[in-house]
Amino acid sequence: MTRSRAAAAGAAAAATVAASATAAVALLLLLGLAAAPPVEAKKAPARHAGDGIVRLPFHQAVLEAINSTRKGGKDFRKNAIELGIEGPWDDMISGLLDVKLSWFCNYIGTADADLGLKGNGAACAFVDFVEFILSNVPDGECDSPATRGYGQQVLPADHDIDGNAVPKPFAALPTPAAFNGSDAAALIKDEQATYHWLLTTVMNLNVFQMCEKGNGGGLVYRIPPNWGPVGEKNGLYYLTQPIARDVDKDFLFNTWTSSKKWKNPRPIMAIMRQKDGAGDQLAIVVRGTGTTSEWLRNFKYQMVKDHPFPGPQFQGSFQDGKVHVGFLEMFKELWPPVYDALEKEVLGSSGGAGGVKHIYISGISLGGGVGELLTQATAKWAIARGVIDTMSISSAFFGAPHIGNAAHVSSAGMTQARVRNILFENDVVTLIPCAVEGKSRGMPACKDTIVKSADKEDPSRLFWDEYVKGYGAIKVSGKMMPVQPEEWAKTDVVPIYDVAEYFIGNHICSYACLVSSQTKGLDDTWDMCLLKEPENKSPSQFCFVFPLL
Secondary structure (H helix, E strand, C coil): CCHHHHHHHHHHHHHHCHHHHHHHHHHHHHHHHHHCCCCCCCCCCCCCCCCCCCCCCCHHHHHHHHHHHCCCHHHHHHHHHHCCCCCCHHHHECCCCEEEHHHHHHHHCCCECCCHHHHHHHHHHHHHHHHHHHHCCCCCCCCCCCCEECCCCCCCCCECCCCCECCCCCCCCCCCCEECHHHHHHHHHHHHHHHHHHHHHHHHHHHHHHCCHHHCCEECCCCCCCEEECCCHHHEEEECCCCCCCECHHHHHHHCCCCHHHHCCEEEEEEEEECCCCCCEEEEEECCCCCHHHHHHHCCCCEEECCECCCCCCCCCECCCEEEHHHHHHHHHHHHHHHHHHHHHHHCHHHCCCCCCEEEEEEECHHHHHHHHHHHHHHHHHHHHCCCCCCEEEEEEECCCCCECHHHHCCHHHHCCEEEEEEECCCHHHHCCCECCCCCEEEECCCCCCECCCCCCCCCCCEECCCECCCCEEEECHHHCCCCHHHHCCCCEEEHHHHHHHHHHHHHHHHHHHCCHHHCCCCCCCCCCECCCCCCCCCCCECCCCCCC
């Protein structure tokens, strides 16, 4: 495969989750909304130049779009401003045209104890607006239905630059809450060829699902050489696409005219087993968000405690602590086939081959969140079956959101696995669902948004404040990138008109770039490292939305 083809494949993979950028765009649109002095609020103090408010000319068009589409939209502008949509704008805006992406959760932080209902209402108005924008992103359609075979899927490199075969199990270290400093850098260097292999198989799943048979295409999922599918349908497992519960049904009825897309399951997970060598490795990979239904589940961030696993029960078969309801719903669909694979491929039950000693679990974005739940369940299964000390569970997640509270992420199921939660410091997705450590604030509990997030057991709850980062966190700075580190270091404060591109770059390309340096020179590699034209000729490829004009 040529470098140009590999770059195209990377672009195709990134494009399947590019709708994520709309969240950043929605943030900017909201700034325009907040900047507009309301006609209804006659007593509102006037705002003047220098007060830190950005005034965008398109705010009126945004409001008209909401008013014409969203039930109750005519009250949105009035309610949003009267509820106090204000914030430390000067901290977010450095100049009239620069936006600080890492400020995202400061706005959600208005749902705190001191502001009470006023803060909750302001934050819910913001969340409702973001949900409205994201929910109107159409499901991706196959743009090349006649293409057969693998399309633009990339073959993952199966050796590192020293000739060692990958994937290989991660170092058997006690998994800490976070890897810091030199420990993190050394870990990335030692293990990144395996990260690269896992991320490639995940991104291939994103490419495949866009043009698989159920979505009007003819692609086949590209399983790496010397690996074979586990289970039916070529080792692929599908997620139903229902009209989610806790969603404004009037909104759904008025927004989608076709019900078919809600009914076609979409491939979201692949399970495969090594065929050569010892044949003792099993990989489970989960893609990122790809449909409107999945977007709606992402916003079901209310939490549920100690929820049991579906299917056969065993000692400890429940999610410790509190977890994200939307990710839990998806986990409940995917755990039964993972359980079956573990029973057959590890233990040899029900006619399975048995013999698996090393398990890999990986995902990006949504796939990282669901993958963390699968990791905990797999480790608890291994503990219950008495094989936790004779096998390894190596999990690598890229750009994963928060999935639960401290009791969940520090449970035995997570600490017994070798978890690497790779988080680029300027990736907004790794900050959400928002929580501000040490303070009584977090994601608003909303009863009137498109996706309901109120606490059914405690209707007086104003916010969800218990989310924490996943275990095994590896925080990656721009300066750690192997190519153009000085450019990556500047991807937090960006021009307002380029926010969508930087959002995508930070959430997708950053991880592809980070894990690329130990596979340089091998066929079928891609890195998406370039953000601007290099001064000298470079073998690297551009992040698919760059260079910017």
